[in-house]
Each structure stands twice: as structure tokens, then as C-alpha cells.
Amino acid sequence: MRRRGPDLDLSPPVRLDLWAILLAAGVAVGTLAPPLAPLLLASGSIVSIGALLWRDLVPTEWRLMAILAPVFAAVGVAIALLHAATPDPLAELAAMEPGEVVLVGRIASPPESSSFGYMADLRVESLWYEGREVLRGGGVEVFAGDLSIRVGDRVRVVGEISRPQIGEDGFDYSRYLATKKISALVEATSVRPVGEERGWIGQVHRRTDIALAYGLRPREAAVVRGMVLGDRSLMPEDLEKSFQRSGVTHVLAISGQHVVILAAVIYFALRLFAIPAGLR
The missing domain is CATH 1.10.287 (Helix Hairpins)
Incomplete structure (x- = not known):
């Protein structure tokens, strides 16, 4: 049956x-x-x-x-x-708006222009509040009038911490930052390097930056840095606006283009060292 x-x-x-x-x-x-x-x-x-x-x-x-x-x-x-x-201690602290805090960490993105001056992502190593260390780890977006720093720099930041707010246009900035593992904003009153130590990513970034600028005029070097490193901090304002008017600003942001460039470099490096095609 x-x-x-x-x-x-x-x-x-x-x-x-x-x-x-x-x-x-x-x-x-x-x-x-x-x-x-x-x-x-x-x-x-x-x-x-x-x-x-x-x-x-x-x-x-x-x-x-x-x-x-x-x-x-x-x-x-x-x-x-x-x-x-999952509880996020950094986000919970920022939501309380405790006032001034001190952070030590590494810069994770090139400084970019903002309404506050400049902004950059910071991977937090430790955070102090009222003279004692209260947490370690996490990410914040730092806003400051001047950010003379590079990716990989270890810095000490003093400023007020807060949670991102939903904009007047309804854009949820907090949700956007969460995709970059950033929980809070810091309006910095002081940003200064700590020691001379630099992570290997920062070393590669700095050496690449120097190599890209070799033999080029400042404006040309600024464009190349933006296309390869996604760093627009040295690009003149009028030049950046020209990219915006022409609708090609995306070539100056970290995107699939950079992945393709990296893949091409790795591929030709493997060919240079005669790695068999099956192992590339």
C-alpha cells in the first residue's frame, strides 16, 4: 500500500x-x-x-x-x-553620553573631510573614563579639526563620546557604521601620536603612499593616492568637487576596483616567481 x-x-x-x-x-x-x-x-x-x-x-x-x-x-x-x-559595552557607554573620555588605538581609515573638519575610523585598544580604564576593544569614528595622521598610526584621543543619530533625511547612520564595526562617535579636542610603533598595515600603507607620489606633481599625486589607497586627505577641494560634478567620485573610494588592482599585483607576482598555473 x-x-x-x-x-x-x-x-x-x-x-x-x-x-x-x-x-x-x-x-x-x-x-x-x-x-x-x-x-x-x-x-x-x-x-x-x-x-x-x-x-x-x-x-x-x-x-x-x-x-x-x-x-x-x-x-x-x-x-x-x-x-x-549581543551587548556592546562601547555603544552602551556612548548612549549615556558621559562626557570626556580618553582612547588609545590605531587609525583604521584615511582622514576624510567632514562638516566638523576631518574624520577617521579608530580601532580602540583601551578607553579611560574619569581616570580609570573601563573597556577594551571596539571601533569609533573620530571627528577633529585637524587630523595629521595616517592609517596604522597609534594615537591618543581625548574627546566627548556619543551615539550616532538618525539624520533629518531618515538615514540611520548608526546602522551604516555598524557595518564597519563602529559603535560610537568621538568629537576630539586632542589627537596625538603615541610612540613610533606602527602596525604592518600602516607600514605598507606609508611605503605605498611614498612610492605613488614619487615623480608626480602634488595634484596628480593626490588623485593617484585617492584611486589606489582611497585617501583623499591631500586632494584640493576644487579638484574633489570636479570629481563630484562629473559623477566619478566612486573611483576615489575603496571598492571592487582596489580588489582588482590587488588581485592583478598578486597574479603577476606569482607569474614572476614562476608559480605553476594550477597553484595560482
Whole structure:
């Protein structure tokens, strides 16, 4: 006697290639647009039920993948929500707006112009409040009138810490900064280097900066630095506005272009050392 119900035959080849895409989609939706999570799960459930009831809805080898679609999407959303629910001591401190704090850490991004003067990302090593160390780790965005620093510099920052606010246009700056693992803003009254020690990333950045500027006029060097390092701190204001008017500012930001450049350098370096094609 034949059993009633959906017939799930696993004897044909099974493909689960899309599990990572569904998992990543769940994480992305759960992080950037939580209200859309039910819609994603409902869509996955419809596909799953359809694959169970109609064998020809999807190719045989993809049938199990379609049936498990809501499971992978739900796991991705759960990961995002659990991450969001994890306490962030730095964000909690910033939300209290305690006033002046002292931070020590390393500059993680080139200084850029802002309405406050300049801004740069800082990876926090330690934070002091009222003369005692209260936490370690995390990231902040530092705003200062002058930032004569480079990526990799270890600095001591004194200033007021606060949480990012939602802009008048509705843009959630806090959520954007969370994608860069930054929890707070610091309006600095003092930013100064600490010691001469520099991380290896900073050393590579500095040497590359020097090499790019060799033999070029200042304006040309500023453009090359922006295209290769994403550093616009030395670019004249009129030149930067020209890029904005022409709609090509994206070439001066860290993007896929830089990944392609790095991949090309690595590829030709491997060819130079005669690495077999199968190992490149």
C-alpha cells in the first residue's frame, strides 16, 4: 500500500550549492532591514511547499535545496538578530553620553573631510573614563579639526563620546557604521601620536603612499593616492568637487576596483616567481 503525502525521493543527485546565498541573504536582511525578514521567510516557505507538492516545479537535483530554503534563510536571520542582541559595552557607554573620555588605538581609515573638519575610523585598544580604564576593544569614528595622521598610526584621543543619530533625511547612520564595526562617535579636542610603533598595515600603507607620489606633481599625486589607497586627505577641494560634478567620485573610494588592482599585483607576482598555473 502506497503511503500518502508528499513524495520526497532523494535517490537522484542532490545540489545544495545555494545554501550559502540563502544564509547570506538571511543575515543581510536581518541586519539591514529586519522588517523584511518575514517576507523573506514567507517567500522561502512558498518555494518549499511548492517543491514538496509539485515534483516538476524545480529540477530534480535542486529539489532538496528548494525544500530547505526557508531553513537556511531562517538561520541567517537568527544569526543577525542574535548578533544585534549581543551587548556592546562601547555603544552602551556612548548612549549615556558621559562626557570626556580618553582612547588609545590605531587609525583604521584615511582622514576624510567632514562638516566638523576631518574624520577617521579608530580601532580602540583601551578607553579611560574619569581616570580609570573601563573597556577594551571596539571601533569609533573620530571627528577633529585637524587630523595629521595616517592609517596604522597609534594615537591618543581625548574627546566627548556619543551615539550616532538618525539624520533629518531618515538615514540611520548608526546602522551604516555598524557595518564597519563602529559603535560610537568621538568629537576630539586632542589627537596625538603615541610612540613610533606602527602596525604592518600602516607600514605598507606609508611605503605605498611614498612610492605613488614619487615623480608626480602634488595634484596628480593626490588623485593617484585617492584611486589606489582611497585617501583623499591631500586632494584640493576644487579638484574633489570636479570629481563630484562629473559623477566619478566612486573611483576615489575603496571598492571592487582596489580588489582588482590587488588581485592583478598578486597574479603577476606569482607569474614572476614562476608559480605553476594550477597553484595560482
